Amino acid sequence: MLTTFIMAGIVLFSVINLAGLHTWIERKQSAVMQDRIGANRAHVVLPWKWAAPINWLLKPINALGLFHPVADAIKMFTKEDYIPPYGDKLLHTLAPFLSMTFALVGFAAIPFGDVLVIGGREITLQVASMNVAMLYIFAMASMGVYGVILAGFASNSNYAFLGGLRASSQMLAYEITLGTTLIGIVLVYGSLDLQEIVRGQGKLLFGWIPMWGILVQPLGFFLFLAAGIAETKRIPYDMPEGESEIIGYFTEYSGMKFGMFYFTDFVETILVACLATTLFFGGWQVPYLAANGFHFPWGAEVALPNLAVVILQIGAFTFKVLSFCWLFMTIRWTLPRFRYDQLMELGWKGIFPISLVNLVVTAMILLMLG
Amino acid sequence: MPELKKTRKESMLLNIGPTHPAMHGIVRIIAELDGEEVVDTDVEIGYLHRAFEKHAEQDGYLQVIPYTDRLNYVSPLINNTGYCLAVEKLFGLETTERAKYIRVIMNELSRVTDHLTCVGASAMELGAFTVFLYMIKAREMIYQLIEEVTGARLTISYTRIGGVKADLPPDFASKCREILGECRGVLKEVDQLVTRNRIFVDRLKDIGVISQADAVAYGITGPFLRSTGIDYDVRRAAPYLVYDHFDFEIPVGEHGDNFDRYLVRMDEMEQSMRIVEQALDKIPGGPVLLDTQGNEISAADMVDEAKMGRVTGLCGKSASTDPTLEGSGRGIYEKIESGNKEAMMPPKEMTYSSIEGLMNHFKTVMVGHGIRPPKGEVYFPVEGANGELGFYIVSDGTDRPYRVRVRPPCFVIMAALSKILKGDTLADIVPTFGSVNMIGGELDR
Numbered sequence: 001m002l003t004t005f006i007m008a009g010i011v012l013f014s015v016i017n018l019a020g021l022h023t024w025i026e027r028k029q030s031a032v033m034q035d036r037i038g039a040n041r042a043h044v045v046l047p048w049k050w051a052a053p054i055n056w057l058l059k060p061i062n063a064l065g066l067f068h069p070v071a072d073a074i075k076m077f078t079k080e081d082y083i084p085p086y087g088d089k090l091l092h093t094l095a096p097f098l099s100m101t102f103a104l105v106g107f108a109a110i111p112f113g114d115v116l117v118i119g120g121r122e123i124t125l126q127v128a129s130m131n132v133a134m135l136y137i138f139a140m141a142s143m144g145v146y147g148v149i150l151a152g153f154a155s156n157s158n159y160a161f162l163g164g165l166r167a168s169s170q171m172l173a174y175e176i177t178l179g180t181t182l183i184g185i186v187l188v189y190g191s192l193d194l195q196e197i198v199r200g201q202g203k204l205l206f207g208w209i210p211m212w213g214i215l216v217q218p219l220g221f222f223l224f225l226a227a228g229i230a231e232t233k234r235i236p237y238d239m240p241e242g243e244s245e246i247i248g249y250f251t252e253y254s255g256m257k258f259g260m261f262y263f264t265d266f267v268e269t270i271l272v273a274c275l276a277t278t279l280f281f282g283g284w285q286v287p288y289l290a291a292n293g294f295h296f297p298w299g300a301e302v303a304l305p306n307l308a309v310v311i312l313q314i315g316a317f318t319f320k321v322l323s324f325c326w327l328f329m330t331i332r333w334t335l336p337r338f339r340y341d342q343l344m345e346l347g348w349k350g351i352f353p354i355s356l357v358n359l360v361v362t363a364m365i366l367l368m369l370g
Numbered sequence: 371m372p373e374l375k376k377t378r379k380e381s382m383l384l385n386i387g388p389t390h391p392a393m394h395g396i397v398r399i400i401a402e403l404d405g406e407e408v409v410d411t412d413v414e415i416g417y418l419h420r421a422f423e424k425h426a427e428q429d430g431y432l433q434v435i436p437y438t439d440r441l442n443y444v445s446p447l448i449n450n451t452g453y454c455l456a457v458e459k460l461f462g463l464e465t466t467e468r469a470k471y472i473r474v475i476m477n478e479l480s481r482v483t484d485h486l487t488c489v490g491a492s493a494m495e496l497g498a499f500t501v502f503l504y505m506i507k508a509r510e511m512i513y514q515l516i517e518e519v520t521g522a523r524l525t526i527s528y529t530r531i532g533g534v535k536a537d538l539p540p541d542f543a544s545k546c547r548e549i550l551g552e553c554r555g556v557l558k559e560v561d562q563l564v565t566r567n568r569i570f571v572d573r574l575k576d577i578g579v580i581s582q583a584d585a586v587a588y589g590i591t592g593p594f595l596r597s598t599g600i601d602y603d604v605r606r607a608a609p610y611l612v613y614d615h616f617d618f619e620i621p622v623g624e625h626g627d628n629f630d631r632y633l634v635r636m637d638e639m640e641q642s643m644r645i646v647e648q649a650l651d652k653i654p655g656g657p658v659l660l661d662t663q664g665n666e667i668s669a670a671d672m673v674d675e676a677k678m679g680r681v682t683g684l685c686g687k688s689a690s691t692d693p694t695l696e697g698s699g700r701g702i703y704e705k706i707e708s709g710n711k712e713a714m715m716p717p718k719e720m721t722y723s724s725i726e727g728l729m730n731h732f733k734t735v736m737v738g739h740g741i742r743p744p745k746g747e748v749y750f751p752v753e754g755a756n757g758e759l760g761f762y763i764v765s766d767g768t769d770r771p772y773r774v775r776v777r778p779p780c781f782v783i784m785a786a787l788s789k790i791l792k793g794d795t796l797a798d799i800v801p802t803f804g805s806v807n808m809i810g811g812e813l814d815r
Binding site for chain 2: 335338
C-alpha cells in the first residue's frame, strides 16, 4: 500500500514537472525551429552582496529562460478568475478539474520499469498493476473529453460552444480508431496488461531482433501516432482550440482554470508519448537487458545488479518518452491545421478502415502461425 | 462546394470581430452558421476610418504624402508613388529617368514585403506559425534595405512631387542583390514546407472560389483577379514609370480559389525580384528630382520650385542630387528670391536654428501658401500589392486639393467577400479572408 502511494507520488511529481517543463520546451523548440532566441526574460537575481555565487549559478538558468514556467505559474495563480455571468457556475468550475484529473490518472497504468528488489521485497514499477490496463487508459482518456465539452457548454459563448462541439466529435472519431489500432498489439502479445505487453517485447525475433511493437505492428504504429496526436488536441488536430478561428472551448476561462486546460494538453502529450513508448518501442526494455544483466545474441554476457538494471530501464523509458515528446513538438510546429470536416473524413474514412484491415490481417497471420 | 442546406431553421449567429485574432486590421463579420457551414455573412467595415480624404483636402499637396504612408501600411512606397504620380500628371510633369528607376525598385521591394506579409499571415492563421516567422524574417531584411534608402521602416514618405527625396545609398545594388538572394532562399524554404503539404493544400483548394465574371463585375483587381485567370496588371495594361523596359511575367491562376491566390502571390514575388534586378542593371545616373530652369540644381531646390508653383517647365529637365537627405548639404536660400520666401519649405536645420527659417517654415505650412497645380482633375492608377491603387485628384487651382479620392484595391474585394464566403465552412472564413489581404488603413481610409 505504502509503496503504491510512494510510486503514485513519484509518477505524479515527474509528470507534472515534465508538463511544466513542456511550456519551456515549447517556447525554446519553436524558437530554434523559427530562427529566434525564444523567451529568456524571466530573471531571478538576488540583490544581496553575499548572494553573488548563487547569482553566478543562476546565470545559465536565467539565460535559458528556465524560470518562465515559474513566472507562468505566478501569473496564472494571481490572475482574476472570471466566470461569465450567464454561464453555469458549477460546471464551468468543474470542467478544468475533470479535464486535468482524467489526463493524470491514466499514468497509473503505465509501467516505467521491471521489478525492483528492495530488502527482499519485490516491487513492480507501475502504480497500479491491473490486467485491463489498456482499457482503463482508454476509459480515462475518453472521460477527459467531458471536461472539454463541459467547458464549451458551461461558458455560454458561441465560440466555446463550437469548440466543445468539435472536441466531442473529434474525440469520438479518434478514440475508436485508437482502440482498433491497438487491438493488433493486444493480439500479438496476448494481454491487456501493459506490464505484460512490455515484457513480451523483450523476446527476440530470430534470436537477435528485440520484438518491439513497431516491428510486429508497423502500420499500427503510424495509425496510432496519427490518432494519438488527435487525442492531444494540438496542431494539426487542434480543432477544438483553433485559435485563429474559434479561439476554443476555453475562450471564457482565465487564470489557473485556463492554465489547467493548457496544462492538460501537455499532460496528454506525455501520456500519448508514454503509450507509444510502452506499446510500440518496448517500454522500459533495453535491448538484450534481462533481469540479471545483458545477454547479447553473440554470446557475451554482462552481469548487473538489480538496482543498475532498474535504473537502466527507467532511463531507457524516460529517454524514449522524451524523444516522442520532441517528435510531437516538431510536428506541432511544422504542420498547419486541418479543417473540421477534413479531420472527420481522415478519421472515419482513412485511419479507421485501415486500422480495421490491420486488425484483420494481424489476426489472420496469428491464426496461421498458430 | 457542398450545396447550401436550408433544412434547419435554427441557425447560429456568430459575431466574428471586430476584435478577433483572424480579423487583422479591424473588421467585423457577422456569420450565420448552420453547424459549421456559413449560411450568410454580413461584412462590416469602417472601424479604422481616419478621414484620409478629408484630411487631404485640408492640407497642401506636399503635406498629403505622409498621410499616404498610412494607407496600405504594409507597402507604403507604392502609395507614395501613386499619389505623386497623380499630382505630377496634374502638373504635366515627367520625372527624371533615375527617379523613375528608383521608384520602380522601391515599389517592387514593397510588393515583395506586402506579399510576404499576406502569405505569412494566412499560413499562420492556418496554424503554420513557422512559415509566418520565416516570411517575416525575409520581410525584415527588405525593411532594413528600405530603411537604408528612406530613413524609415514604415512611415517613409520617400517620394516627392517630381522625384524622390534622396538618392540611393552608394552600395545599394550589391546589398539589394544579396538580400534578394536570401529572400529567394526563404521563399524556397516556405515553398518546400507548404506548397505540396497535403493539409495546407486541402485547406486552400476550392475554397473561397470566385468566378471570372463575378470578379470582373465587382471590379476586383490584383492577385485576386489574376487567380481567376485574367492577366490584368496595371504595370502591363497601362505602363507607368519604366515598367515597359523590363521583362517580367504576370502569373495567373485557374480556379480563382485560395490556393491559386497563394500561388499567384508566391510567383509574383519572384517576378518582382526579377524586375528589381533588371532595374539595378539598367539604372542610369543623373538627378532624382526635377528643376525648373534645366540647370543642374539640388533636389531640395527642386522641391522649393515646385512649392512656388513654378512647375510647368520642370518637364524633362536634368538635375543633380544630394547624396545626403534632402537639403542638408546646401546653402540656405541660394536661388530663392526674397519675395518668394514665404512659399518655400526651409531645410529642417534652418527651421530649428534660426527665427527666420522658423517663420518661413511656419508660413509655408499655413493655409494659402504651398504649391498650386492648374485647375483640373486626374486619375492615376498604379499596381498596388492588392490590385489597382488609384488616386483621383481634383484641383481648383488653390494650394489644397479640392478632392482626393483613393481607389483602394481591397475595398472591392471586401464587397464581394460575403458572396465568396457563402457555402464554405466557418474555418474557411480565415484563409479566405487572409487571401483578401485586407489592409484596414487602405480599406477605411
